[in-house]
Amino acid sequence: MNKISRRAFLQAAGLAAAAVTLSACSGSGSSTEFHVAVPNDTTNEARALQLLEKNGFFTLKEGAGITATKNDIAENPHNIVIDEVEAAQVPNVLQDEDYAVINSNYAIAAGLDPMTQALAMEDGTSSYVNVLVCKEGNEENPLIKALAAALESQQVKDYMAEQYGGAVVSVIEQPTDGYDPTVDYDALAGQTVSCAATPAPHCEVLEVCVPILEAKGITLDIQEFDDYIIPNNVVEDGTVDTNYFQHQPYLDDFNAQNGTHLVTVAGIHVEPMGIYGGKQTSLDPIQG
Numbered sequence: 001m002n003k004i005s006r007r008a009f010l011q012a013a014g015l016a017a018a019a020v021t022l023s024a025c026s027g028s029g030s031s032t033e034f035h036v037a038v039p040n041d042t043t044n045e046a047r048a049l050q051l052l053e054k055n056g057f058f059t060l061k062e063g064a065g066i067t068a069t070k071n072d073i074a075e076n077p078h079n080i081v082i083d084e085v086e087a088a089q090v091p092n093v094l095q096d097e098d099y100a101v102i103n104s105n106y107a108i109a110a111g112l113d114p115m116t117q118a119l120a121m122e123d124g125t126s127s128y129v130n131v132l133v134c135k136e137g138n139e140e141n142p143l144i145k146a147l148a149a150a151l152e153s154q155q156v157k158d159y160m161a162e163q164y165g166g167a168v169v170s171v172i173e174q175p176t177d178g179y180d181p182t183v184d185y186d187a188l189a190g191q192t193v194s195c196a197a198t199p200a201p202h203c204e205v206l207e208v209c210v211p212i213l214e215a216k217g218i219t220l221d222i223q224e225f226d227d228y229i230i231p232n233n234v235v236e237d238g239t240v241d242t243n244y245f246q247h248q249p250y251l252d253d254f255n256a257q258n259g260t261h262l263v264t265v266a267g268i269h270v271e272p273m274g275i276y277g278g279k280q281t282s283l284d285p286i287q288g
Helices: 003-025 042-054 087-096 104-109 142-151 154-164 199-214 230-236 248-258
Strands: 034-039 073-075 080-085 099-102 129-135 192-197 219-224 242-247 262-270 274-277
Touching (some): 034 087, 087 104, 129 142, 142 242, 142 262, 154 199, 192 199, 199 262, 230 242, 230 248
Parallel strands (some): 034 099
Antiparallel strands (some): 099 274, 129 242
16 A cells, blocks of 8 residues: 555544544434434424433423424434324324324324324323314304214213223213203204314214214214314314314414414313334334
8 A cells, every 4th residue: 555545544544433433422322213203283293202202212402392393302312313294194104114103093094003003102181182173253153062062972982982992082071961951952953063073083983973963953064184274274264163183282373373263162082192113113222
C-alpha cells in the first residue's frame, strides 16, 4: 500500500470510528429500526404515542399532551420510526409494519380480537369516551333525546359486554329502560331520526337501538361511513340528525380546526386502543 492510499485508509478508518462513537453516544441502543403505524389524526396519534411511551417504545417530551405528534419524541433508544396512517387504514398496513396502534373499532372491523391479539391495551380511561353528537341548538330535539336514551339502555350495555368482552366498554353507570321520561313518544310516532356511524362497533350498537325505538313508532335511519370527516360534516350541514363514531377530544379538535358547531348529547362507551404485532409477534424486542 503506497503512502497516499495508506493515509486515505487511515483517515477513512478514523472517520468510521468517530461515527461509531457518535452513534454510541446518541442514546440509540440498537441500529435496528422498528416501524410503528399510528393513526394520523391529531388526537388519536397523541393517544397512540402515549400508549407506546407507556410500553417502553420511547419517551415523549415533557408536557406532550393530546396534540402530541412524532416530533414530540424526546428519547428514542429503540430507533422507532413512526408511520402516520389514516386511522381506518392502519389494520391494512399491519403486515408491513413491526407494530401498529389500532383503534378498537377498526381492529374489530378488520377481524382482529383486541382481547386476545393486542399485545398491550389502554386502560379504559374516560378521556376518550365515544359520544352521540348533534349540531348545537338541537340538543333538546325529542327524537335526538329518544335516540340518546336508547343508547344509554341496559340492552345496549349488556350487548357491549356480551359482544365485545372488554374491547368496547359502556360508561353508562345507571342504564335506562331505553326511554326518556321527558319525551312525548306518542307525538314522535311515525317519525325518523338519522345517525351517521362507522361500521363496528357503532353501527352494530345502533342496531340494538332499532327495536327499542320501533316499539314507540320511531324509525332509526343508520347511515354507515368509513371515515372520520363526513359524519361530522353531514351533521353540521343538517343532512343527518346525529352521529356516533368519535371520542370527545377528537370532536373538540374537529370543531376548533373546522369551525363547526357540534355538541355532545351523551357519552356512551370507551374503546381501548391497542398495540398489535405485525412483523413482530411480541413486545420482547422493546421490553426485553
